[in-house]
Structure formats: C-alpha cells, structure tokens
Amino acid sequence: MSAPILEARNITKRFGGLTANEDISLALHAPVGHVVSVIGPNGAGKSTFFKMLSGFIKPSSGQILLHGQDITGMSPHRIARLGLVRTFQETTIFPDLTAMEHVSLAHQLHREASDLEVIFGMPRARGDEIRLGESAREILELMELHAVGDTEARHLPQGLLRLLGMAMGLASRPQVLLLDEPYAGLNPEETNRAVAITRKVAASGVSILLVEHDMKAVMAISDRIHVLYFGKKIAEGTPAEIRENPKVIEAYLGTEDEELGL
Ligand SMILES: Nc1ncnc2c1ncn2[C@@H]1O[C@H](COP(=O)(O)OP(=O)(O)OP(=O)(O)O)[C@@H](O)[C@H]1O
Ligand SMILES: [Mg+2]
CATH class of the missing domain: 3.40.50.300 (P-loop containing nucleotide triphosphate hydrolases)
Known part of the structure; x- marks a missing residue:
C-alpha cells in the first residue's frame, strides 16, 4: 500500500483526569474517491481526535503526520495551508x-x-x-x-x-477534508443529496475523513471505518467487516445508534 496521506501515531489526549483519546493510531490511505469514517458512541472521543488532527487542540502525546511531515502542535492556519482543513x-x-x-x-x-x-x-x-x-x-x-x-x-x-x-x-x-457530523439534523432527502455530493467531492481528488452518527450514511459512503469507544480504537475495517464485528456490536448495544443499521 502507498504511504498514508494522514497518519496519527499513538495519540493521547487528557483533559485533567479524563482521557478523551488513548493511544490512537490511524493511517488514512485514501486513493482519489475514497472516504474514511470514524464512528463511535457519544463521548467516544471522535471530535477531540479531529480537533487534534486539524490543530485546534494539542495532543498530550503522540504524533500527527501529513504527507509524512510532522504537523503535531501546528496552528490550524498552518495546517490548512499544508492541505488539511476542517469544515466551517x-x-x-x-x-x-x-x-x-x-x-x-x-x-x-x-x-x-x-x-x-x-x-x-x-x-x-x-x-x-x-x-x-x-x-x-x-x-x-x-x-x-x-x-x-x-x-x-x-x-x-x-x-x-x-x-x-x-x-x-x-x-x-485541501487535500484532506475533515467533516464532523455533516449530516446531523438533515432530513433523509437532504442526507442522500449531501452523501452523493460528498462522494463527488472525494472523486474530484480530495481525501475525506468523516465523523458521523447516521449509520446508514456511514455504511453507504465509507471505504473504510475506524471505531472509537471510550477514547480507544477498537476496530478498523470495511463497512461489511465493521457491521459484523462483535466488539463494535457490543459497543453500540444500548445506545441510540443501535437500531440505525449496525
Ligand atoms: N475541552 C474539554 N475539556 C474537558 N473534557 C472534554 C473536552 N472536550 C471533550 N471532553 C470530553 O472528552 C470526551 C470525548 O469527547 P468528544 O467530544 O471528543 O466525543 P465525541 O465522540 O465527539 O462525542 P459525540 O458523538 O457526542 O460528538 C467526553 O467525555 C467529553 O466530555
Ligand atoms: Mg463529537
């Protein structure tokens, strides 16, 4: 496989006594047209992870590489200039x-x-x-x-x-676009349209990293999915693999997303 566009190595983030992200490693290999998603129940640490990738907060430890360049701790503005952008x-x-x-x-x-x-x-x-x-x-x-x-x-x-x-x-x-819950609050028709457009944007040459609770949309759009649970990465795979993964099913049991297609 080619070198990853974006790589998080052993990222940990502590807020006082709370560990929001614990030793997360993720490599974004996204050929043109690919969409990679990060999912997990509420409070799993997804937004914290995205904020670190885009420079809005600094990791307690670990490293973030964009095209092999260490961008850990850089300002959002500098990171955006290097090609990684979080949506407004x-x-x-x-x-x-x-x-x-x-x-x-x-x-x-x-x-x-x-x-x-x-x-x-x-x-x-x-x-x-x-x-x-x-x-x-x-x-x-x-x-x-x-x-x-x-x-x-x-x-x-x-x-x-x-x-x-x-x-x-x-x-x-940007070469990499981070979308945090882009379909939240949209009706099914609006979601379908936004999903189709997201795919078109990816095909235009932008790697997309997506956090989303709408499982139907996630399963339809993602080439690869990473799953966070209580700050840790518990699974990685294709939508079909993730849907069958016992650890993922267990993590989602009893949550609002349980019936949403997992
Ligand atoms: N600035 C902060 N200070 C203290 N705790 C924080 C801060 N930001 C997030 N947290 C805590 O870190 C944990 C992870 O939060 P985060 O927002 O990353 O979760 P999430 O997976 O994006 O959740 P959701 O699906 O609800 O958006 C939560 O327990 C949250 O309360
Ligand atoms: Mg969030």
Whole structure:
C-alpha cells in the first residue's frame, strides 16, 4: 500500500483526569474517491481526535503526520495551508452574505498577493481576483449550489447551509477534508443529496475523513471505518467487516445508534 496521506501515531489526549483519546493510531490511505469514517458512541472521543488532527487542540502525546511531515502542535492556519482543513461550522455563516460571497471570503485564506498589493490593485492581486472568482464558481458548481450563488445565507435551508460549509472548506483547496457530523439534523432527502455530493467531492481528488452518527450514511459512503469507544480504537475495517464485528456490536448495544443499521 502507498504511504498514508494522514497518519496519527499513538495519540493521547487528557483533559485533567479524563482521557478523551488513548493511544490512537490511524493511517488514512485514501486513493482519489475514497472516504474514511470514524464512528463511535457519544463521548467516544471522535471530535477531540479531529480537533487534534486539524490543530485546534494539542495532543498530550503522540504524533500527527501529513504527507509524512510532522504537523503535531501546528496552528490550524498552518495546517490548512499544508492541505488539511476542517469544515466551517454554522457559526461561521453570515446571514446577509450570499453563498458566493461566503466561498470568496474563505478563498481569501488562499490568496497569493499581499494585502498592500490588493489595496493598490496591482497586477498580481487582479490576477488573483479573477482566478479566485472562477475557482469559487467551480466549487459552487461541484457542490450543486450554483443556482443559489446569489442567495443570501438567511434564505437557505439547513441542508444547503451544510453544503455551503463544505464549499467554504474546499475554498482553500485541501487535500484532506475533515467533516464532523455533516449530516446531523438533515432530513433523509437532504442526507442522500449531501452523501452523493460528498462522494463527488472525494472523486474530484480530495481525501475525506468523516465523523458521523447516521449509520446508514456511514455504511453507504465509507471505504473504510475506524471505531472509537471510550477514547480507544477498537476496530478498523470495511463497512461489511465493521457491521459484523462483535466488539463494535457490543459497543453500540444500548445506545441510540443501535437500531440505525449496525
Ligand atoms: N475541552 C474539554 N475539556 C474537558 N473534557 C472534554 C473536552 N472536550 C471533550 N471532553 C470530553 O472528552 C470526551 C470525548 O469527547 P468528544 O467530544 O471528543 O466525543 P465525541 O465522540 O465527539 O462525542 P459525540 O458523538 O457526542 O460528538 C467526553 O467525555 C467529553 O466530555
Ligand atoms: Mg463529537
């Protein structure tokens, strides 16, 4: 197998006396088009793990490698520049800005010209603007949001706001995109649509790492699944293997997700 794009080595995170992640190792081998999921009951440590991968919190111990480069403890901004991005949550949506303006705003992160060059409208800045405008339109198209490009966010339904969050994540052209519960709160129709679009995004050349409670969606979309339970990784495999795994079945017994297709 080729070298992993993203690798967590023996990651541990303690919050005082609580060990939210204990010695987790995970390698993301994601050829183009692949989606890898991390699942586990409430409080298993999934979001904590994602926050460490994307630089929002620092591990107590262990190492994170992106394309073989050690990114442990780097700022989210630096990690994003190296190609790993966590999606924006609803809190970063501005009601009065249009969908297109949101993607353009997220694009500013990716601009090549300095602020001064932008202020004085120098050639590189103008070139940037044209390039970024095209790129934003391309992203809206990929996310099937082009029809609402000029619509203000406050008029968009929840399902489309989620897709907009993903579109903003794509604006910095990541190689790895982390999605934490992208389908939570969506109705079945919105979920199906979002799942199909997620797959399209993966096929466009982005490796996707997903945390999700909707087991039907997870089973349908994932090429590989990692399972966390009380901060530890208890299983890894294909959806078919995970569904049959006795440790996983036991972990989910008595939880809300029990009947959801495991
Ligand atoms: N900043 C923090 N300070 C203290 N404890 C925390 C902090 N963040 C998370 N925890 C604890 O760490 C454990 C794992 O939390 P985490 O949010 O990673 O779980 P999760 O798997 O994402 O859960 P959910 O499915 O409910 O989103 C929980 O017991 C949680 O209370
Ligand atoms: Mg969580």
